[in-house]
């Protein structure tokens with residue numbers, strides 16, 4: 001079993017991104033600027049947004065946070081999005097999800113200028129991804145692709161089973177793994193809560209990508225020997241013995257599943273840190289203005 005060390009790979013990619021930004025600066029170019037919009041005070045969202053800002057600092061990228069109260073109206077948030085769309089100083093921005101119930105995530109996502117949508121969530125960017133046109137790839141799927149490449153994991157002709165069909169992870173990663181290029185060329189099965197006899201399907205996976213948000217859902221009897229596993233799920237559970245006050249759980253019962261796997265990502269330190277570097281890479285792309293509208 002080989003552990004896929006997302007934290008280490010993310011640190012390596014951050015060094016590359018830092019070098020790229022230094023080069024941009026040397027050439028008298030603009031330092032990319034990423035903005036994160038944070039609505040409310042969800043603990044996990046605060047952690048993730050802070051991690052994104054910290055990563056920007058580390059690579060020499062400009063960053064800022066727009067903090068809004070969770071009582072903000074949908075209209076006010078849409079106005080903030082319009083402001084960021086029109087701000088020449090901002091290369092890319094994200095609106096951290098989830099949003100309070102009274103705000104439509106769909107409306108907000110669609111209001112973001114596709115050229116600044118470094119999350120890759122806008123319908124036109126998803127459409128481009130589906131057609132294999134240049135665009136911002138959604139950060140988590142992009143992070144998984146980078147791990148596959150850097151660990152030289154064979155994907156051609158493999159059966160890739162994805163658990164979960166969210167618009168930000170499961171659906172796009174299933175699409176990307178079925179592409180006619182490396183990493184890709186998999187035969188993909190996309191599963192969800194209505195899937196009948198899931199264990200029978202996951203047992204046939206050569207590559208298993210799990211993103212359903214149920215802690216330790218995947219058990220040893222659900223995978224075959226030699227499987228490659230990307231565990232996207234992150235669930236916080238209160239734990240008074242931890243300094244942070246919580247412990248993180250992936251969607252895979254790591255201790256019993258890992259011995260059967262050829263490669264596996266841990267939680268934390270697997271896919272999560274890669275999501276953040278993907279965002280940095282997308283922001284550089286945005287700043288270079290390489291995207292076609």
Ligand SMILES: NC(=O)C1=CN([C@@H]2O[C@H](COP(=O)(O)OP(=O)(O)OC[C@H]3O[C@@H](n4cnc5c(N)ncnc54)[C@H](OP(=O)(O)O)[C@@H]3O)[C@@H](O)[C@H]2O)C=CC1
Pocket residue numbers: 140163164165166167168169170191192193194195198211212213214232233234235271272273275
């Ligand atoms: N590491 C990272 O960078 C990231 C981690 N995450 C984490 O990944 C997890 C998933 O989040 P997200 O992608 O937003 O997904 P969602 O929470 O939006 O959706 C969950 C998906 O899992 C499916 N599902 C639920 N129960 C089952 C079941 N028993 N069997 C099979 N499928 C099931 C649902 O099916 P249905 O569609 O039928 O309801 C749905 O498609 C969360 O823990 C989240 O915190 C998310 C983004 C990034």
Ligand SMILES: Nc1nc(=O)c2c([nH]1)NC[C@@H]1CN(c3ccc(C(=O)N[C@@H](CCC(=O)O)C(=O)O)cc3)C=[N+]21
Pocket residue numbers: 047048051094095096097098119139140234248267268269270271272273275276
């Ligand atoms: N607009 C938007 N874009 C997102 O990309 C987005 C989002 N909303 N909403 C929520 C999910 C989740 N997500 C994570 C990012 C980093 C870690 C990460 O760095 N995790 C660390 C642990 C961090 C901790 O201590 O909690 C790790 O796995 O090692 C995890 C999850 C991005 N998401």
